[in-house]
Amino acid sequence: MFTTLVKQSLIVAGPRQLPAIEQMRRDVDDIVGRLVPDISKLNRKIHDTPETAWQEHHAHDVICEFLEANSFNTTRHAYGLATALESRTVSGNGGRTINFNAEYDALPSIGHGCGHNLIATASIVGYVTLSHLVKRFSIDATLQLLGTPAEELGGGKVVLLENGAFKGVDVSLMAHPCPVPNNGSVEYPGGCAGLLTNSHIGVFATYSGKSAHAGAEPWEGVNALDALVSAYNNVSMLRQQMRPDCRIHGAVIEAPKAANIVPESTKTFYSVRAPKLAAAKELAEKVEACLSAGALATGCSCSIKREAAYEDLLPNLPLCEAYTSHMKAAGKDVQVLATEVVRASTDQGNVSHVMPALHPMFGIPCDAGIKIHSKEFAEVAGTEQAFDMAVIVGKALAMTGWDLLTQEGMFEKAKADFDGISVDLSIN
Numbered sequence: 001m002f003t004t005l006v007k008q009s010l011i012v013a014g015p016r017q018l019p020a021i022e023q024m025r026r027d028v029d030d031i032v033g034r035l036v037p038d039i040s041k042l043n044r045k046i047h048d049t050p051e052t053a054w055q056e057h058h059a060h061d062v063i064c065e066f067l068e069a070n071s072f073n074t075t076r077h078a079y080g081l082a083t084a085l086e087s088r089t090v091s092g093n094g095g096r097t098i099n100f101n102a103e104y105d106a107l108p109s110i111g112h113g114c115g116h117n118l119i120a121t122a123s124i125v126g127y128v129t130l131s132h133l134v135k136r137f138s139i140d141a142t143l144q145l146l147g148t149p150a151e152e153l154g155g156g157k158v159v160l161l162e163n164g165a166f167k168g169v170d171v172s173l174m175a176h177p178c179p180v181p182n183n184g185s186v187e188y189p190g191g192c193a194g195l196l197t198n199s200h201i202g203v204f205a206t207y208s209g210k211s212a213h214a215g216a217e218p219w220e221g222v223n224a225l226d227a228l229v230s231a232y233n234n235v236s237m238l239r240q241q242m243r244p245d246c247r248i249h250g251a252v253i254e255a256p257k258a259a260n261i262v263p264e265s266t267k268t269f270y271s272v273r274a275p276k277l278a279a280a281k282e283l284a285e286k287v288e289a290c291l292s293a294g295a296l297a298t299g300c301s302c303s304i305k306r307e308a309a310y311e312d313l314l315p316n317l318p319l320c321e322a323y324t325s326h327m328k329a330a331g332k333d334v335q336v337l338a339t340e341v342v343r344a345s346t347d348q349g350n351v352s353h354v355m356p357a358l359h360p361m362f363g364i365p366c367d368a369g370i371k372i373h374s375k376e377f378a379e380v381a382g383t384e385q386a387f388d389m390a391v392i393v394g395k396a397l398a399m400t401g402w403d404l405l406t407q408e409g410m411f412e413k414a415k416a417d418f419d420g421i422s423v424d425l426s427i428n
Helices: 002-013 021-048 057-069 116-136 156-162 224-241 277-298 317-329 348-352 375-380 384-406 410-427
Strands: 074-076 085-091 096-102 141-147 171-173 176-181 191-194 199-208 247-254 265-274 301-306 335-337 361-366
Touching: 021 057, 021 116, 021 384, 057 074, 057 085, 057 116, 057 141, 085 116, 096 116, 096 384, 116 141, 116 176, 116 384, 156 348, 171 348, 171 384, 176 384, 191 317, 199 224, 199 277, 224 247, 224 265, 224 277, 265 277, 277 301, 317 335, 317 384, 317 410, 361 375, 361 384, 384 410
Parallel strands: 096 141, 096 171, 176 361, 191 335
Antiparallel strands: 074 085, 085 141, 191 361, 199 265, 199 301, 247 265
């Protein structure tokens, strides 16, 4: 299909004849319109088979199958990760490299309550569309679609950065859904282009004790559940000394199943969030002290492990403005820059500290009161309305990439904005 579209377009346009933006948008609509049936099926396959971090084998496979069926070169299990993937389109002499990140991991017990199926859809639409355009008009460019697993837990993009997946990339693009009340109460129902997020550090603690009969000889045991509960109380007391812009929240992920056995093993996980990574690291050290104290108080041993740290997200104003203009042309009102921090976190933040990056939130209309990371939003993320919005966003991402490749000075503005933020960060 992709090869056919390119050949048809070259007959009509010829190389380097760049039409007005209105014509470009009509061309994009035509490209995407032909692919929507297959992309809709792909979106449905990902949504209806939710897989948690590092286990996204089905999503990995169906995305690769879609790309291969449309004549895109595709690398499965990319960069040493079983559920990562990569596709590249090279046009002309390669030029600048534009990356599209596709997430597809789901939440435990909830499914796609964060709508990552829609992230994958938007990025695939953006990548396929822009690939068509650069080939049609013989634009020097390299485009990368990167399938990035484990955003919810594990930091897939952090690992991919370390493994060289982003080497040579000039700009990174993606977008994330969010629920928006459909009652007209929101000023920008299309979402926000310039999101501000917290940094994040995940901390695992495993307690090891000694089992014994809880009724006959409890004194022979060393209670790993007591260690976990003690640590939980320690962390709870820590919260009154926390800054109001920081967050700690945890979960018991391994607990005893019987009351008549002194538990010999338990496991807990804590998320530590702060506006900047330095503050998150400082708070994580205090959390780890609380966790260690639980072991000390009960005689257990304790193993503590940190997950990959997420940086805060750095918005890029030129990218935000370009994306906003294309969303507005599609009839969607989008806020250019957020006025306050969303306390959630993303590993796209790490990417934004390495290169100019875009990570807007796009609104999915739903009943008032529905929140992200809920079963209700998981249902919304599987609707046709949500899919249609992801397609619109994918087109806007493609057009933002087009601006970077063809609009004089656009990339330089994005790079200058990134360099300016980096300078400010180094000073502070």
